[in-house]
Amino acid sequence: xxxxxxxxxxxxxxxxxxxxxxxxxxxxxxxxxxxxxxxxxxxxxxxxxxxxxxxxxxxxxxxxxxxxxxxxxxxxxxxxxxxxxxxxxxxxxxxxxxxxxxxxxxxxxxxxxxxxxxxxxxxxxxxxxxxxxxxxxxxxxxxxxxxxxxxxxxxxxxxxxxxxxxxxxxxxxxxxxxxxxxxxxxxxxxxxxxxxxxxxxxxxxxxxxxxxxxxxxxxxxxxxxxxxxxxxxxxxxxxxxxxxxxxxxxxxxxxxxxxxxxxxxxxxxxxxxxxxxxxxxxxxxxxxxxxxxxxxxxxxxxxxxxxxxxxxxxxxxxxxxxxxxxxxxxxxxxxxxxxxxxxxxxxxxxxxxxxxxxxxxxxxxxxxxxxxxxxxxxxxxxxxxxxxxxxxxxxxx
Amino acid sequence: xxxxxxxxxxxxxxxxxxxxxxxxxxxxxxxxxxxxxxxxxxxxxxxxxxxxxxxxxxxxxxxxxxxxxxxxxxxxxxxxxxxxxxxxxxxxxxxxxxxxxxxxxxxxxxxxxxxxxxxxxxxxxxxxxxxxxxxxxxxxxxxxxxxxxxxxxxxxxxxxxxxxxxxxxxxxxxxxxxxxxxxxxxxxxxxxxxxxxxxxxxxxxxxxxxxxxxxxxxxxxxxxxxxxxxxxxxxxxxxxxxxxxxxxxxxxxxxxxxxxxxxxxxxxxxxxxxxxxxxxxxxxxxxxxxxxxxxxxxxxxxxxxxxxxxxxxxxxxxxxxxxxxxxxxxxxxxxxxxxxxxxxxxxxxxxxxxxxxxxxxxxxxxxxxxxxxxxxxxxxxxxxxxxxxxxxxxxxx
Numbered sequence: 001x002x003x004x005x006x007x008x009x010x011x012x013x014x015x016x017x018x019x020x021x022x023x024x025x026x027x028x029x030x031x032x033x034x035x036x037x038x039x040x041x042x043x044x045x046x047x048x049x050x051x052x053x054x055x056x057x058x059x060x061x062x063x064x065x066x067x068x069x070x071x072x073x074x075x076x077x078x079x080x081x082x083x084x085x086x087x088x089x090x091x092x093x094x095x096x097x098x099x100x101x102x103x104x105x106x107x108x109x110x111x112x113x114x115x116x117x118x119x120x121x122x123x124x125x126x127x128x129x130x131x132x133x134x135x136x137x138x139x140x141x142x143x144x145x146x147x148x149x150x151x152x153x154x155x156x157x158x159x160x161x162x163x164x165x166x167x168x169x170x171x172x173x174x175x176x177x178x179x180x181x182x183x184x185x186x187x188x189x190x191x192x193x194x195x196x197x198x199x200x201x202x203x204x205x206x207x208x209x210x211x212x213x214x215x216x217x218x219x220x221x222x223x224x225x226x227x228x229x230x231x232x233x234x235x236x237x238x239x240x241x242x243x244x245x246x247x248x249x250x251x252x253x254x255x256x257x258x259x260x261x262x263x264x265x266x267x268x269x270x271x272x273x274x275x276x277x278x279x280x281x282x283x284x285x286x287x288x289x290x291x292x293x294x295x296x297x298x299x300x301x302x303x304x305x306x307x308x309x310x311x312x313x314x315x316x317x318x319x320x321x322x323x324x325x326x327x328x329x330x331x332x333x334x335x336x337x338x339x340x341x342x343x344x345x346x347x348x349x350x351x352x353x354x355x356x357x358x359x360x361x362x363x364x365x366x367x368x369x370x371x372x373x374x375x376x377x378x379x380x381x382x383x384x385x386x387x388x389x390x391x392x393x394x395x396x397x
Numbered sequence: 398x399x400x401x402x403x404x405x406x407x408x409x410x411x412x413x414x415x416x417x418x419x420x421x422x423x424x425x426x427x428x429x430x431x432x433x434x435x436x437x438x439x440x441x442x443x444x445x446x447x448x449x450x451x452x453x454x455x456x457x458x459x460x461x462x463x464x465x466x467x468x469x470x471x472x473x474x475x476x477x478x479x480x481x482x483x484x485x486x487x488x489x490x491x492x493x494x495x496x497x498x499x500x501x502x503x504x505x506x507x508x509x510x511x512x513x514x515x516x517x518x519x520x521x522x523x524x525x526x527x528x529x530x531x532x533x534x535x536x537x538x539x540x541x542x543x544x545x546x547x548x549x550x551x552x553x554x555x556x557x558x559x560x561x562x563x564x565x566x567x568x569x570x571x572x573x574x575x576x577x578x579x580x581x582x583x584x585x586x587x588x589x590x591x592x593x594x595x596x597x598x599x600x601x602x603x604x605x606x607x608x609x610x611x612x613x614x615x616x617x618x619x620x621x622x623x624x625x626x627x628x629x630x631x632x633x634x635x636x637x638x639x640x641x642x643x644x645x646x647x648x649x650x651x652x653x654x655x656x657x658x659x660x661x662x663x664x665x666x667x668x669x670x671x672x673x674x675x676x677x678x679x680x681x682x683x684x685x686x687x688x689x690x691x692x693x694x695x696x697x698x699x700x701x702x703x704x705x706x707x708x709x710x711x712x713x714x715x716x717x718x719x720x721x722x723x724x725x726x727x728x729x730x731x732x733x734x735x736x737x738x739x740x741x742x743x744x745x746x747x748x749x750x751x752x753x754x755x756x757x758x759x760x761x762x763x764x765x766x767x768x769x770x771x772x773x774x775x776x777x778x779x780x781x782x783x784x785x786x787x788x789x790x791x792x793x794x
Contacts, residue, residue: 002491003589006596006625011653012567014540017515020660026473044470052464059456067449071640073441076423094399106503106644110666117539118414138664142514143411170409192400199403228403243468245671247503256408263417267535268665269507273673274642 016142023138024359032353038385040372041353043180043328047376049296050243051283058282062275074274076266078104078250082281086250090234095226101252103261106272108210108237108249111261112139114268115206115233115251118260119170120145127165127172129157131360131369133180133208136173145170147362154322156184159193166201171233174205177212177221178327181360181371185325188222195227204257210237210249213293215326216301230254238280240328241293246276300328300375303382307374310383314390316397328375331357334368338396341367346392352385413539420535421756429750435782437769438750440577440725444773446693447640448680455679459672471671473663475501475647479678483647487631492623498649500658503669505607505634505646508658509536511665512603512630512648515657516567517542524562524569526554528757528766530577530605533570542567544759551719553581556590563598568630571602574609574618575724578757578768582722585619592624601654607634607646608724610690613698627651635677637725638690643673697725697772700779704771707780711787713794725772728754731765735793738764743789749782 025043032039062070077083083102090097105111112135120126120143128137130149137147150172151161157174174194176186186194198205207224215221225234237249253261265271304324311321311330318335334340340356347353357369374382422440429436459467474480480499487494502508509532517523517540525534527546534544547569548558554571571591573583583591595602604621612618622631634646650658662668701721708718708727715732731737737753744750754766771779 001489001619001624003593003596003624006593006628007599009599009601009628009651011601013515013657014518014521016518017657017661020515020657020664022660023663026663047465047469050465050468052460052468055468056457056460056464059460060453063449063453063456067453068444068447071447071449071452071642072444073636073641092398106666106669109664113665118410118417121411121413124411135664135667142661142664196400196403199400202404202406204406204408222398227398227400231403231406239470244470245468247666247668247670254406260410260414260417263419264414264539266420266423267417267506267532267539268510269503269644270532271644272503273644273670276670276673 016144019141023134025134025355028353028355031348037351037353038377038381039353040374040377040385041355042373042376044376045240045244045328046299049299051292054283054288055243055279058279062278062282066278070275070278072274074271076271077262078102078272079274079277079281082277085281085285086236090223090225090252092226095229097229097252101255101258103251103253103258103265104272104277105249105251105265106269107239107247108208108235109135109139111235111249111251112136113142114261114264115171116140116143117264118257119204124170125165125168127162127169127203128362129174129179131181131357132173132362133175134360136208137362149361149363155190156186157190157194159190159197162197162201166203169201169203171204171206172198173208175208176224177209178214178324178329180211181329181357182331183322183324183327183329185221191222191224192227195224195232199228199231205232206235207232208235210240211327213241214297214300214328216297216304217325218294218297225252233257241289241296242280242283246280248272248276248280303374303377303379304330306379307372307382307386310386314387316390316394318397319393328373330372330374332370332372334370334393335397336368338393339367340370343370343392343396347389350388350392352388413541416538420531422531422752425750425752428745434748434750435774435778436750437771437774437782438752439770439773441773442637442641442725443696446696448689451680451685452640452676455676459675459679463675467672467675469671471668473668474659475499475669476671476674476678479674482678482682483633483649487620487622487649489623492626494626494649498652498655500648500650500655500662501669501674502646502648502662503666504636504644505605505632506532506536508632508646508648509533510539511658511661512568513537513540514661515654516601521567522562522565524559524566524600525759526571526576528578528754529570529759530572531757533605534759546758546760552587553583554587554591556587556594559594559598563600566598566600568601568603569595570605572605573621574606575611575721575726577608578726578754579728580719580721580724580726582618588619588621589624592621592629596625596628602629603632604629605632607637610638611694611697611725612723613694613701614722615691615694622649630654638686638693639677639680643677645669645673645677700771700774700776701727703776704769704779704783707783711784713787713791715794716790725770727769727771729767729769731767731790732794733765735790736764737767740767740789740793744786747785747789749785
C-alpha cells in the first residue's frame with residue numbers, strides 16, 4: 001500500500017511559524033509537576049475551588065432536557081441566554097452593554113488570538129504594560145507586531161507615558177486587576193486617566209480581567225469598559241471563578257469590532273461548544289457565583305497572606321515584592337546582582353519552583369524579577385518553600 | 398463614572414480582517430431554520446444519530462471519577478489516552494502512527510486554521526480541489542494565499558493536473574471521501590497517484606476526512622496517510638460519527654509539523670477542553686463506534702437513495718448529479734443557462750432551500766451548480782422538496 005521511496009518533504013513554514021516559541025511557563029510546569037517539588041510556578045487555579053458536583057448536576061440536566069440541541073452545531077457568537085447574562089453582569093447604571101456585543105470564545109486565550117488577527121498587521125504598533133501577561137505576548141506575536149512597552153511604577157501602568165508611544169498604536173493591552181504577573185491593580189484615578197488618554201489618542205483599550213472578581217476584600221474596582229463603552233474592549237473568563245478546563249471566555253467589544261471578531265472566530269473554529277455554554281449558564285444563572293466566589297477569595301487571600309508573612313520573615317531587606325489585594329500572584333524584585341534564572345537553577349535543585357520574570361517583558365527585561373503563585377500550595381509548604389528561597393537568595397548575595 | 402465626550406475610535410482593522418466574509422452557508426442557514434422550510438442547505442449531521450444517553454453517562458462517570466483533573470487546565474497536545482486511541486485507529490500493518498503525531502483540536506475547523514497559520518505566508522500557493530470545502534477556503538483565506546484550483550472530473554481530483562501548478566505550493570488540500578460539497582470519492586488508483594504526485598513535487602498533502610466512516614456499504618477506503626506517513630497530514634473529527642457540538646477534532650502530522658501546530662495552538666487557545674476529550678475517550682474506548690456508525694450509515698444511505706430516486710423522477714434530463722456512496726451531500730449540475738443563485742430565490746419563495754455551488758470554488762466558479770444535503774430531512778419531505786425543485790428548474794428552462 002505504501003508508495004516507494006517518497007521524497008522527504010522539505011518543510012517550509014510560514015514566517016510567523018518560524019518564530020513560534022513554547023511558553024516558558026508551560027515548559028517549567030512540565031518539570032514541576034512532580035509531587036516532591038514545591039511549585040510556586042503555576043498559573044493554575046486551585047482545584048479545591050472547582051464546584052464539581054454542581055457542574056455534574058448541570059451536565060446531567062442540560063443533556064437530559066436539551067441534549068440534541070446542546071450536542072448540535074451552534075451559532076458562532078455563542079449561546080444567547082449566556083451572552084445576555086454576561087451583558088447584564090457588565091452593564092452599569094450609566095452604561096448599558098448589549099448581548100450583541102458579547103462573543104463567546106474558547107477561553108480568554110482565543111480572544112487574544114482573535115484580537116491579534118483582526119487588529120494587527122505585520123509591524124503594527126501594540127502597546128503593552130511592563131511587564132505584561134506572557135500568554136498575550138505569545139498570542140499577539142503570531143501577527144508580528146512592534147511591541148512598545150508602556151511604563152509602570154509601583155501602582156501599575158503610568159498613563160502619562162502613553163503619549164510618547166501612541167502614534168499609530170492599534171491597541172493598548174492592559175490587565176487592571178491583580179495583574180498577571182505582578183499582582184498590581186490600578187487605582188480608580190489611574191483607570192480614568194488611562195481610559196481618557198486612550199480615547200484622546202483614539203487607541204482601542206483592551207481590559208483583560210480574569211482576576212477582577214478575586215478581590216480578597218470583596219470590593220471589585222469599577223470596570224474601564226463602563227467608563228467608555230465605545231473605546232474599551234473587555235475580556236472575561238470563567239476559568240478563575242468556575243473552572244479553567246472547560247475553556248470558556250468571552251470578549252465584549254463595540255459592534256464594528258465584535259462583528260469582525262465573530263467572522264474571524266467562524267474561520268478559526270466555527271463556534272465554542274454549545275453544551276459547555278448551556279452548562280455554565282445553568283450553573284451561574286441563579287446567582288451561584290455570589291456564594292462561590294467568596295470561598296475562592298478566602299482561600300487565596302489566606303494563602304497570599306501566609307506567603308507575604310513568610311517573605312517578611314525569610315527574605316533579606318534588599319528584596320522587594322508587591323502586596324496584592326486579590327488574584328493569584330506576587331511579583332518579586334531581587335537585588336540587581338541576582339539573575340532570577342540562576343536562582344531558579346539552584347531552587348529547582350532544592351525542589352522549589354517559580355517563574356523568572358524575564359519572559360513577561362515585551363522589550364527590555366528585568367532579569368532580577370520573578371513571579372510567585374500561592375494558590376495551589378498549602379500554608380506549611382508555602383512557608384517551607386519561601387524559607388528555601390530566602391536562604392538561596394542570602395547565599396547569592 | 399463615564400468619561401466625557403470621548404473621541405470615537407476610527408477602527409483600523411488588519412488587512413486580513415478587511416477581507417473576512419461570513420460563510421454564505423451560515424447566512425443561508427439563518428433563514429432556513431424556520432420549520433415550514435424544507436432545507437437541503439444544511440451541513441449539520443442528523444440529531445437523530447446523537448448518542449445522548451451514552452454521552453450523559455460518560456460525563457457523569459468522568460466527573461465522578463476524575464472531576465478535578467477533567468476541569469483543570471490540560472496539555473496543549475491533548476488527552477494522552479485519546480491520542481493513543483486515535484493513533485491506533487489510524488495505524489495499519491505497514492504504517493505505524495505514533496500518539497506524538499496527534500494534536501487534538503477544537504473541531505476540524507481549528508486544524509484548518511492552524512495549518513494555514515503555520516504553512517501559509519501572504520501569496521503562498523495553496524492547491525485546492527475544484528470545487529472544495531468552503532470552510533477550508535475561509536480558514537486559509539485569512540492568511541492570504543494564492544489559491545490554485547486543481548482540475549477534477551466525475552471521479553474527483555485529477556492528479557495529472559497537479560504538475561502545472563505544483564511550483565512552490567505549500568500544500569494540497571483534499572477531501573478524498575464523500576467530498577463536501579460534491580459527495581465524490583477518489584478511487585484507490587487515484588489516491589495512490591495523488592500521494593505519489595505530491596511526494597514527487599514535495600508538496601504536503603492534506604487528507605481531510607470527516608466523512609470517511611460514513612460509507613453506506615460499510616467499506617471505508619484506505620487512507621492516504623498510510624501510503625506516505627511522512628508526507629500526508631490527516632485530519633479527523635468526531636463531529637459526524639458522534640456529535641458536532643462538542644467541537645472535537647484532530648490532526649495527525651509528521652513530527653516536525655505537528656510540533657509547530659502545537660505551538661500555534663498554544664497561542665490560539667492553550668488547549669481543547671480536557672473534560673470533552675476524557676468523555677469522548679470514555680465513549681469510544683470499548684468499540685462503541687463499531688456498533689454506532691452502521692446506524693448512521695443506514696439512515697443516511699436510505700435518505701440519499703430516496704433523494705436520488707426523487708431526482709430521477711422529477712429533474713429534467715439536462716440536469717446531472719453525483720451518486721454518492723457515503724457522506725452527506727449530492728452535487729447537482731444544472732444546464733449552463735440556469736444560475737443556481739436565481740433558482741435559490743425562487744425555491745426559497747416556494748419554501749425549499751439549498752446551497753448554490755459558486756462559493757465552493759476558490760477561483761472561477763460554475764454558477765450552474767448546487768449542493769443538496771439529505772441527512773436531516775425525512776423521506777416524505779425529501780420527495781416533496783425535490784418535486785418543487787424539479788418543477789422550478791423545468792419552468793426556468
